Structures are given as structure tokens and as C-alpha cells.
Amino acid sequence: MTRALRIIASNPMSLAGLLLVLLIVAAAIFAPWVAPFPTHNTAVIDFAYANQGPSARNWMGTDLVGRDIFSRILYAYRISLGLGIVVLIIAAPVGTVVGLLAGYLGGWTESVLMRLVDVFLSIPPLVLAIAVLGVLEPTLTNAMIAVTVMWWPWYARLVYSIARSEREEGYVLAAEVIGAPTAHIAFREVLPNCLPAIITKMTLDMGFVIIIASSLSFLGLGVQPPTPDLGSMVAEGARYLPDSWWMTVFPGLAILLAVFGFNLLGDGLREVLGVDE
Amino acid sequence: MSSVLRILLRRLGISVIVLIGVSMLIFAIARIIPGDPARIALGPNATAEQVVMIRTEMHLDEPIVAQYGHFVADVLRGDLGTSLYTNRPVTTDIAEFLPATLELVIFAGILMVGFGLPLGILAARHRGRWPDHVVRVLTLLTVSAPSFVWAVILMLLFAFYLPLFPVAGRLDSAYDITRVTGFLTVDTLIAGNFGAFLDALHHLVLPAVALALSGIGQAARLTRANMVETYDKPYIEMAEAYGFFPSRIARRYAFKPSLIPSLTIIGLDFAAMLGNAFLVEAVFAWPGLSRYGVAVILRKDLNAIMGTVLIIALTFLVVNIIVDLLIAFLNTRIRHSTRGAT
Amino acid sequence: MSALLDIRDLRLGFKGLRGITEVLHGIDLAIAAGERVALVGESGSGKSVTARIILGLLQEARAARVSGAVEFDGRDISTMPARQRAKLRGTEMSMIFQDPTSSLNPTFTIGRQFAEVMRRRQPEMSREACDRRASEMLAEVSIPDPARVLSAYPFQLSGGMNQRVMIAMALVNHPKLLLADEPGTALDVSVQALTLRLMHDLVERHGTAVLFISHNLGVVREFADRVYVIYRGRIVEEGPTRALFDNPGHAYTRALMSAVPRITGAGLPEVPEVSDDFLAPMVRHTGGAA
Numbered sequence: 001m002t003r004a005l006r007i008i009a010s011n012p013m014s015l016a017g018l019l020l021v022l023l024i025v026a027a028a029i030f031a032p033w034v035a036p037f038p039t040h041n042t043a044v045i046d047f048a049y050a051n052q053g054p055s056a057r058n059w060m061g062t063d064l065v066g067r068d069i070f071s072r073i074l075y076a077y078r079i080s081l082g083l084g085i086v087v088l089i090i091a092a093p094v095g096t097v098v099g100l101l102a103g104y105l106g107g108w109t110e111s112v113l114m115r116l117v118d119v120f121l122s123i124p125p126l127v128l129a130i131a132v133l134g135v136l137e138p139t140l141t142n143a144m145i146a147v148t149v150m151w152w153p154w155y156a157r158l159v160y161s162i163a164r165s166e167r168e169e170g171y172v173l174a175a176e177v178i179g180a181p182t183a184h185i186a187f188r189e190v191l192p193n194c195l196p197a198i199i200t201k202m203t204l205d206m207g208f209v210i211i212i213a214s215s216l217s218f219l220g221l222g223v224q225p226p227t228p229d230l231g232s233m234v235a236e237g238a239r240y241l242p243d244s245w246w247m248t249v250f251p252g253l254a255i256l257l258a259v260f261g262f263n264l265l266g267d268g269l270r271e272v273l274g275v276d277e
Numbered sequence: 278m279s280s281v282l283r284i285l286l287r288r289l290g291i292s293v294i295v296l297i298g299v300s301m302l303i304f305a306i307a308r309i310i311p312g313d314p315a316r317i318a319l320g321p322n323a324t325a326e327q328v329v330m331i332r333t334e335m336h337l338d339e340p341i342v343a344q345y346g347h348f349v350a351d352v353l354r355g356d357l358g359t360s361l362y363t364n365r366p367v368t369t370d371i372a373e374f375l376p377a378t379l380e381l382v383i384f385a386g387i388l389m390v391g392f393g394l395p396l397g398i399l400a401a402r403h404r405g406r407w408p409d410h411v412v413r414v415l416t417l418l419t420v421s422a423p424s425f426v427w428a429v430i431l432m433l434l435f436a437f438y439l440p441l442f443p444v445a446g447r448l449d450s451a452y453d454i455t456r457v458t459g460f461l462t463v464d465t466l467i468a469g470n471f472g473a474f475l476d477a478l479h480h481l482v483l484p485a486v487a488l489a490l491s492g493i494g495q496a497a498r499l500t501r502a503n504m505v506e507t508y509d510k511p512y513i514e515m516a517e518a519y520g521f522f523p524s525r526i527a528r529r530y531a532f533k534p535s536l537i538p539s540l541t542i543i544g545l546d547f548a549a550m551l552g553n554a555f556l557v558e559a560v561f562a563w564p565g566l567s568r569y570g571v572a573v574i575l576r577k578d579l580n581a582i583m584g585t586v587l588i589i590a591l592t593f594l595v596v597n598i599i600v601d602l603l604i605a606f607l608n609t610r611i612r613h614s615t616r617g618a619t
Numbered sequence: 620m621s622a623l624l625d626i627r628d629l630r631l632g633f634k635g636l637r638g639i640t641e642v643l644h645g646i647d648l649a650i651a652a653g654e655r656v657a658l659v660g661e662s663g664s665g666k667s668v669t670a671r672i673i674l675g676l677l678q679e680a681r682a683a684r685v686s687g688a689v690e691f692d693g694r695d696i697s698t699m700p701a702r703q704r705a706k707l708r709g710t711e712m713s714m715i716f717q718d719p720t721s722s723l724n725p726t727f728t729i730g731r732q733f734a735e736v737m738r739r740r741q742p743e744m745s746r747e748a749c750d751r752r753a754s755e756m757l758a759e760v761s762i763p764d765p766a767r768v769l770s771a772y773p774f775q776l777s778g779g780m781n782q783r784v785m786i787a788m789a790l791v792n793h794p795k796l797l798l799a800d801e802p803g804t805a806l807d808v809s810v811q812a813l814t815l816r817l818m819h820d821l822v823e824r825h826g827t828a829v830l831f832i833s834h835n836l837g838v839v840r841e842f843a844d845r846v847y848v849i850y851r852g853r854i855v856e857e858g859p860t861r862a863l864f865d866n867p868g869h870a871y872t873r874a875l876m877s878a879v880p881r882i883t884g885a886g887l888p889e890v891p892e893v894s895d896d897f898l899a900p901m902v903r904h905t906g907g908a909a
Contacts, residue, residue, distance in 0.1 A: 119298030123590045126552030131586045134574035211423040242437035252426035260421035511722040520708030
């Protein structure tokens with residue numbers, strides 16, 4: 001662990017990624033304490049300060065009803081990160097189990113499971129999520145469900161390809177020869193060899209989940225107002241371009257910053273853990 | 278050629294299975310809808326009589342398997358039902374809006390390949406040096422924001438602050454072009470109106486760039502990664518030992534062998550643009566499938582939702598088949614002569 | 620007699636995390652025009668990097684620090700601009716690599732690769748002319764059906780076939796110097812012996828000077844006029860092949876000879892142990908060509 005940290009710290013880009021991620025996670029956790037206007041995550045109205053550009057009072061300006069954009073961005077990070085964590089905590093294990101079973105067991109199980117994965121992968125990811133949300137009510141929970149539904153097959157495919165090549169390795173054959181139970185071989189022997197790739201993918205995917213989730217709320221299919229969300233903030237502000245540019249630009253940059261951080265960190269992890277691109 | 282044909286048939290076979298799966302998935306999504314589809318179709322003020330009638334009409338009173346059967350039969354007949362939103366057949370709606378989306382996606386795809394591959398080649402050729410670092414940071418930035426953020430930023434910079442490009446739409450209203458293919462860049466040429474053609478291109482630039490940016494980043498990163506691996510191969514050293522120019526070595530010796538593994542992923546990225554087009558179209562008021570899609574989703578217009586998703590999945594499959602065939606073709610150009618030689 | 624290649628006090632260091640690691644500690648080596656010289660040593664002794672310095676490849680690597688004089692045909696390569704060096708490669712000097720099949724570009728036909736090489740010398744040469752010339756060269760390395768080989772891709776040919784192709788390609792521009800880095804080590808023994816004999820005849824006919832790099836003294840004996848033995852970045856013994864084999868003067872040479880079977884054998888010879896005698900001063904056999 002300390003070795004991994006040292007390697008990440010020795011590369012300026014990975015280090016920047018780690019610091020960015022820590023900064024954003026801290027901002028999300030401590031939002032109620034560090035936000036200049038901690039009540040602005042609700043339907044507060046303060047017309048006296050409505051639609052104002054960046055100033056000493058409101059670093060990133062205010063929205064149409066006078067809420068502080070900076071405070072709302074901090075709260076929106078809570079939603080984005082929370083959603084990302086929930087989605088990955090469900091999607092990664094589900095996909096891993098499917099991929100592991102298909103890759104290690106082979107035969108019948110392999111054909112059925114991987115065809116199923118193919119089906120999910122043959123609808124563009126965003127469109128699948130949009131379709132699921134289209135028939136459910138647009139809420140945070142349903143957005144999580146929609147994104148999870150489109151996400152697990154990617155883990156299945158990743159783990160499947162590793163498990164399939166590991167199946168032929170000597171240590172697996174040896175375990176089979178001594179009669180180890182199938183579940184033991186799959187989860188105790190094969191799975192650990194998939195972990196570096198899974199961890200790297202989860203880091204990179206935090207960024208992608210943030211992109212997809214904000215895309216859904218940009219289309220009005222995700223988190224509903226007054227809860228602050230980066231995607232819906234951009235959408236709302238886009239109607240008042242170019243005059244009230246701060247309403248879109250700052251939430252947009254907030255997405256960029258967070259995803260960039262996770263990507264830098266993920267790239268660094270890939271090197272540390274020796275995962276192929 | 279026979280092996281390309283064999284791959285085509287195999288690929289089509291898998292595609293049929295996948296399409297059946299997709300139809301089941303779409304059908305399932307449509308049936309997990311909370312509440313009675315008939316009621317949603319009719320709105321809150323419908324009478325019980327109307328509900329019974331529409332239930333029969335939508336086959337909702339039959340077992341689920343039979344319902345799926347009707348759905349498939351209708352789709353095969355090219356009947357995707359009627360949209361509750363526009364009151365027209367869904368196929369008519371799609372035929373109207375799909376070409377605008379495809380035109381946008383195809384142009385973005387050209388940008389993705391046209392800029393992504395050269396950037397990747399540049400980075401790989403100077404791996405470990407400053408052009409590599411610059412390309413790495415830039416491409417990581419472009420993949421780090423959703424396309425709607427790029428769309429907003431590009432619009433602000435190049436349509437408002439520097440009014441170089443139009444803010445929205447596909448064509449200036451001063452032009453009146455007869456619709457033939459639905460692709461305005463093609464239709465304007467068919468009409469022989471070159472000014473309108475340039476105007477259509479002019480309108481395409483910002484949306485296409487916004488849509489392509491993350492794809493450019495992904496293509497460049499992938500090309501670089503594959504090429505850096507190829508640069509360690511002995512035939513690169515041999516090419517250096519024979520004094521070929523570094524630019525020639527990059528293109529002919531390092532890039533060409535790494536192209537084939539890159540193509541599959543580039544095809545996937547290209548197809549993913551079909552989804553991201555929804556976002557870009559929203560920003561630039563591009564009259565494509567997205568506005569329709571979002572509108573029908575917000576209205577819970579089941580037939581239209583299912584039809585739209587089905588068409589997009591179909592387009593996605595076709596793109597993937599084309600990419601697979603391209604790879605097979607590139608491979609066979611090599612393998613073909615094998616049989617002649619040995 | 621003026622040498623075609625004259626290396627004096629060649630030093631090479633690599634810049635690493637902990638300063639510069641020196642790999643070559645001052646090498647002197649000379650090859651006369653048309654002379655066949657072998658450079659023999661274990662892997663890691665510095666023989667391959669020497670070849671890459673002669674080609675001017677290592678001078679362009681950022682981590683490498685090269686000093687000393689490398690004179691080729693009267694001009695100092697190490698002080699030449701990179702472009703000038705690149706001009707010599709593939710025309711005045713060329714190289715043959717260890718693994719023929721993976722050293723040829725898998726996406727080009729043999730004919731196309733020949734054309735690429737020939738156009739280094741004559742950029743305007745037509746493809747037909749290239750093919751005609753390539754066929755002649757392939758016939759010289761005893762390839763029976765040149766037309767078929769020219770239209771084939773490297774992976775469609777056997778390793779031995781590719782080896783001959785590479786020899787023909789290396790000589791097609793009539794270079795003055797051929798560098799052969801462990802040629803054919805990746806091939807099986809009988810094929811290797813055959814291709815070496817072929818190469819021997821060919822360079823003799825063309826009057827090409829050769830620097831033959833090998834870890835295998837047995838192979839070298841058949842091929843070279845003169846031998847340099849290199850150990851840990853230093854030349855430890857030099858002399859005409861005959862004299863050196865009859866009367867090896869340096870402890871390391873003797874160890875190397877006793878470790879290697881006299882027949883053309885494959886596989887790495889392992890010098891059994893490291894002895895302080897290996898660091899003894901250089902032995903030079905007089906009466907040699909240089």
C-alpha cells in the first residue's frame with residue numbers, strides 16, 4: 001500500500017489526480033460546513049441577489065432565484081459521488097460474478113450469460129439508461145437503477161476475458177486436479193487475479209458514472225429540483241446564455257474537474273497495478 | 278473473399294440472436310412501467326370503457342408471451358405503433374428525425390478518426406517527450422467532460438463571444454431545400470444549391486466538434502497505447518537500422534499494425550455517439566431524434582420510446598457489423614495471399 | 620592500411636535514477652574493408668550496444684551518453700548530425716537481426732519491404748525494377764522461387780527463409796559494412812549453419828565488411844577472419860581467428876571456449892564461474908590484419 005502510494009506520488013499527474021479526488025470527496029463530505037450558504041441546496045429564494053455574476057459574496061455567481069452557485073456545486077458533488085458509489089457497489093460485483101461464472105465454467109453457462117451481456121452492450125449505454133428512466137419516474141433512486149442496469153455488463157465482459165484466459169493457467173488446473181470445489185477455484189483462485197483490473201476500472205468508472213448521471217439529469221431525467229445536481233444546473237443555465245454564463249460554465253467545469261481527477265488517478269493506478277489498457 | 282463472406286454470415290447470425298434479445302429487453306422495459314399502460318396511454322381523464330377498449334387494442338388482456346408475440350409481429354411488419362405525442366406512426370416520426378441525428382454522428386465520427394488517430398500517432402512517436410505529455414493531458418481533458426458541457430462551452434466561445442458559427446439549427450431559414458435523403462449536406466447538393474450546402478456545413482461544425490471531442494480523446498489514447506506497444510517490436514528496430522524517416526516509421530511500421538486492434542473500440546466509441554447525440558442536440562436545438570426521444574419519454578409515450586430505442590439499437594448493430602467487416606477485410610488482405618503462397 | 624571502421628576509446632553510459640551507469644569502458648575496435656570480424660561475449664557484455672552505436676541509433680536515445688570516436692569511411696559518426704547518420708543507415712551500412720520473422724514488418728509483403736530498402740539508395744526506382752533486383756538477390760541466397768517469396772508476407776515463410784530474405788535485403792544496396800547481431804540464434808541449428816555459410820559466401824563475393832556479433836565462439840570460428848572477445852564492457856582479447864583459437868591468451872577466453880561445444884550449437888553458453896582473472900589486461904595477438 002505504501003509502495004503504491006509512493007509510485008503514485010512520484011508521478012506528478014497521478015499525484016494531481018489523487019489530490020483532486022481527495023479535495024472533491026472532502027468538499028462533498030463537508031459541504032454543510034464549508035459551503036458559504038449551506039441552506040441553498042433547497043428551494044430557498046433570495047431575489048435580492050438573483051442572477052448575479054461572480055463576486056466576493058458569491059464566488060461563482062447566483063442563479064435565477066438568488067442561490068449561491070458555489071454552495072450548490074458542493075452539494076451537487078454529494079449527489080454525484082453518492083450515485084457513483086452506489087452504482088459501482090452494485091454493478092461491479094454483479095458483473096464480476098456473471099463474468100467469472102461465464103469465463104470459468106464455460107460451455108452452456110458461458111453462451112447464455114455472454115449472449116445476455118451482448119444484448120445489453122448492443123444498446124448505446126446512455127440510450128439504455130434513458131429508456132429505463134423513460135418508463136420509471138425520474139428520481140435519484142431510479143437514475144441509480146438505470147445507470148446500474150447499463151453498467152454491470154461492462155464488468156462482466158472485463159472479468160470474463162480475464163477469467164477465460166486464467167482458466168488455462170497451471171494453478172487453476174492444479175486446483176482442479178486436487179479436487180477443489182468449483183466455487184473455491186472461481187472465487188479464491190481466479191477472482192484475485194481479476195482484482196487489479198476491476199479496481200482500476202472502478203476508479204476510472206467513477207468519472208464515467210458522473211458523466212452519465214449528469215447527462216441524465218441534464219435531459220431532465222435524473223435528480224429533480226430543488227436538489228442541486230451538476231447536470232440539471234448546466235441545463236437550467238444554458239437557457240440564459242450568453243448573459244448569465246456563470247450558471248452553466250461553473251457547474252460544467254465542476255463536472256470536468258471531478259472526472260479529470262478520477263481519470264488521472266485511474267491512469268496512475270493502472271501503472272501501479274500493471275493493468276493493460 | 279469467401280472468408281469475409283463467412284465472417285459476415287456468422288456476424289449476422291449473432292446479430293439476429295442479439296436483436297431478439299434486444300427486442301425482449303425493450304419489451305421488458307416497457308412492461309416494468311408502474312401502473313397500467315392503458316391508463317398512461319389515455320391520460321388521467323379516461324373512462325373505464327375507454328380503458329377496456331384500449332386494453333384489447335393493445336393486447337394487454339392476453340398472456341405476456343402472446344403480448345411479446347404481437348410486439349414482434351408488428352415490428353417485423355414495420356409497424357412500430359402510433360405515437361401518442363405526435364399522433365403519427367412512430368416509423369414516420371423516426372424517418373423524419375433520424376437523418377439529422379445520423380448526419381451529426383457521421384460528421385463527428387469523421388472528426389474523431391481525422392483528429393484522434395493523428396494525435397495518437399504524434400504522441401506515440403514522441404513518447405516520453407513533451408508532445409506526448411501535452412497530448413496526454415489534452416485528451417484526458419476532452420474525455421473528462423460530457424458532451425453537453427463541451428457543447429455549452431463551444432457555443433459560448435465560438436457562437437456568442439466570437440460569432441464565428443451559428444448558435445442553433447441545421448440551416449438558415451432563408452434556404453428552402455426539398456427533402457430527399459434528410460441529410461442536409463446531401464440534399465443541398467442534390468438541389469444544386471452550393472450556398473446552402475456551405476451553410477449546412479457551417480451549422481454542423483460546432484455540434485459535431487462537441488460530440489466528437491471525447492471520441493477524439495479516446496481514439497488518440499487508444500492509438501498511442503497500441504503504437505507504444507508496437508514500437509517495442511523488432512521490426513521497428515530493423516526499420517530504424519535501415520534509416521527510414523521517423524515519420525515514415527511511425528505511419529507505416531508502428532501505426533499500421535496497431536490499427537486493427539484499435540478499430541473495434543473506435544467502432545464502439547462511434548456508436549456511443551448515438552447516445553451522446555441526445556445531449557448535443559438538446560444544446561444546439563438540432564432537430565434530430567433526441568428532442569423527439571426526450572419529449573416522448575417525458576410523456577411516457579410507450580410505442581415511441583420502444584421504437585426509438587429499437588432503431589438506435591439497430592443502427593448500433595449495423596455500425597458494429599460494418600466495423601467487424603472492415604477488420605475482417607483488412608485481415609484478409611493479408612491472409613488471402615497466404616493460401617496462394619503456401 | 621586504413622580501416623573502414625575505426626572505433627577508439629568508445630564509452631557508453633546510461634543515465635538512470637542513480638546517476639550514470641557505464642556500460643562500455645573504452646573500446647577500441649577496427650575493421651578493414653571487406654574484413655569479417657567477430658565480437659564475442661556473453662549477453663550483457665556490451666556487444667549489441669556497440670552495434671547500435673555504430674549504426675548511430677543509441678546516440679539518439681535520450682538516456683544514453685556516448686563518448687569516444689567512431690570513424691566510418693573516414694568520417695566521425697559520433698559528431699555527425701542525426702540526419703547525416705540516418706543517411707548512412709540502410710545504404711552504406713546495414714544490419715541483420717536475431718529473429719528474422721519478427722524483424723520483418725508483418726503488414727508488408729517481402730517485395731514491398733525490398734522496395735522500401737532499395738529506395739533508400741535510389742528513391743526514384745520503380746517497383747518493377749525493385750522486384751527484378753530483389754529477385755536477383757533472392758536467387759543469390761538460394762531461394763528457388765523468388766516471385767512467390769516477393770508476394771508473400773513474412774509470417775507465411777519459414778524462419779530459415781526469412782533469414783535468407785533478411786540477408787539478401789541487407790546486402791541489396793551494396794553496403795560497405797554489415798552488422799550481424801546474433802543472426803539466426805532463433806532458428807534451429809542446421810538451418811542456422813546453412814544460412815551462415817550462405818552469408819559467408821555472399822559477403823566474400825560482394826567484398827562486404829562484417830561485424831559479426833555472437834555469444835558463440837563455435838559459430839564465429841567458421842565465419843570470422845579476426846575475433847574480439849568482450850567482457851563486461853571491455854575488450855579482453857583480440858587476434859586473428861586461428862591464432863586466438865590455437866592459443867587463447869586471456870582467462871576469460873579460455874573459460875568461454877571450454878563452455879562452448881565446438882559444433883555450431885544453439886543456446887546461451889554459461890561461463891561457469893566468475894574469476895578475478897577475467898579482469899586481467901587485454902591480450903593482443905600480433906600479425907593480424909589490423
